[in-house]
Amino acid sequence: MESNITWHQSTITKADRHQLNGHKSCVLWFTGISGSGKSTLANAVDYALFQNGIRSYVLDGDNIRHGLNRDLRFSKQDRKENIRRIGEVAKLFVDSGLIVSTAFISPYREDRAEVRNIFSAEEFIEIYVQCPIEVCEARDPKGLYKKARTGEIPEFTGISSPYEQPENPEITIETNKSTIEESVETILSYLVERKILS
Ligand SMILES: Nc1ncnc2c1ncn2[C@@H]1O[C@H](COP(=O)(O)OP(=O)(O)OP(=O)(O)O)[C@@H](O)[C@H]1O
Numbered sequence: 001m002e003s004n005i006t007w008h009q010s011t012i013t014k015a016d017r018h019q020l021n022g023h024k025s026c027v028l029w030f031t032g033i034s035g036s037g038k039s040t041l042a043n044a045v046d047y048a049l050f051q052n053g054i055r056s057y058v059l060d061g062d063n064i065r066h067g068l069n070r071d072l073r074f075s076k077q078d079r080k081e082n083i084r085r086i087g088e089v090a091k092l093f094v095d096s097g098l099i100v101s102t103a104f105i106s107p108y109r110e111d112r113a114e115v116r117n118i119f120s121a122e123e124f125i126e127i128y129v130q131c132p133i134e135v136c137e138a139r140d141p142k143g144l145y146k147k148a149r150t151g152e153i154p155e156f157t158g159i160s161s162p163y164e165q166p167e168n169p170e171i172t173i174e175t176n177k178s179t180i181e182e183s184v185e186t187i188l189s190y191l192v193e194r195k196i197l198s
Pocket residue numbers: 032033034035036037038039040041061103104105139141142175176177178179180183
């Protein structure tokens with residue numbers, strides 16, 4: 001770390017922002033293989049929060065790779081850096097008082113654990129979006145599985161690159177068993193239970 005850089009303490013604290021907003025902030029970290037439903041659920045939760053006057057935002061894998069992380073590919077090292085940066089951005093959003101949903105495959109347990117470590121225990125909510133790969137492959141909303149099977153996309157999670165399942169996620173959603181509405185309800189109830197929302 002550059003020794004001439006010192007942290008400037010903010011005048012307005014996170015607690016001040018929570019008070020202004022009338023709710024706390026946290027990250028909803030959606031993880032799961034492609035097509036499991038991370039983006040769908042993150043946006044559905046965001047919509048429900050917005051409708052209830054709660055300040056929230058979605059950081060989505062594809063969108064971030066168009067800008068902030070456009071220099072990164074899909075090697076293990078680049079995936080690690082991708083997740084590290086998202087973690088730091090998510091932390092800024094949480095500091096700004098928002099409920100931020102992140103929708104990244106984030107296949108490596110170690111990378112997710114490192115992100116978890118930069119938050120306090122109640123601020124990081126890991127949501128395992130679970131769905132059998134056969135179902136995801138049948139959905140194939142972006143036609144990626146088809147390309148992965150022909151080898152057109154190398155290092156594809158679940159096919160030619162590993163996905164390490166979360167061991168202790170705060171929430172598990174099985175998208176082949178529950179509807180989008182039920183899943184949103186599960187997540188919102190959790191936020192109320194944890195007093196992030198009142
Ligand atoms: N119960 C469900 N919950 C979520 N998604 C569902 C459900 N049932 C069907 N789907 C469909 O599954 C697909 C999930 O695609 P989505 O883009 O959300 O996946 P993703 O996890 O973000 O994938 P990627 O990692 O490639 O971005 C969508 O077409 C969605 O409509």
